[in-house]
């Protein structure tokens with residue numbers, strides 16, 4: 001998929017999902033965005049929940065709303081200086097797995113996630 005298509009898709013979904021999309025200050029540089037679904041299938045099946053990150057956000061463990069466990073993740077775009085780690089537990093107590101781009105279905109599901117930027121230069 002082309003980058004512009006992905007952005008359009010993400011925007012459309014964020015619009016559609018309204019309240020569930022994480023709000024990001026428009027003037028902050030974008031770090032990345034990913035979508036999750038409770039259906040175990042690629043491409044992502046509706047309903048899709050989109051999470052978007054800007055630079056400077058905390059690296060705390062983030063469970064999903066209502067402690068929802070998702071089955072599929074699709075990373076639309078992501079800054080290579082940061083990592084997106086997915087966890088099987090709501091409190092990130094398992095080792096977690098660092099995800100690359102695109103759509104995939106982690107074993108054990110996705111109960112929480114964490115954004116860290118270990119390769120940040122500034």
Ligand SMILES: *[C@@H]1O[C@H](CO)[C@@H](O)[C@H](O)[C@H]1NC(C)=O
Pocket residue numbers: 089090091092093
């Ligand atoms: C984290 O969650 C797991 C599984 O639900 C639980 O066994 C563990 O005690 C929790 N750890 C902490 C530090 O809360």
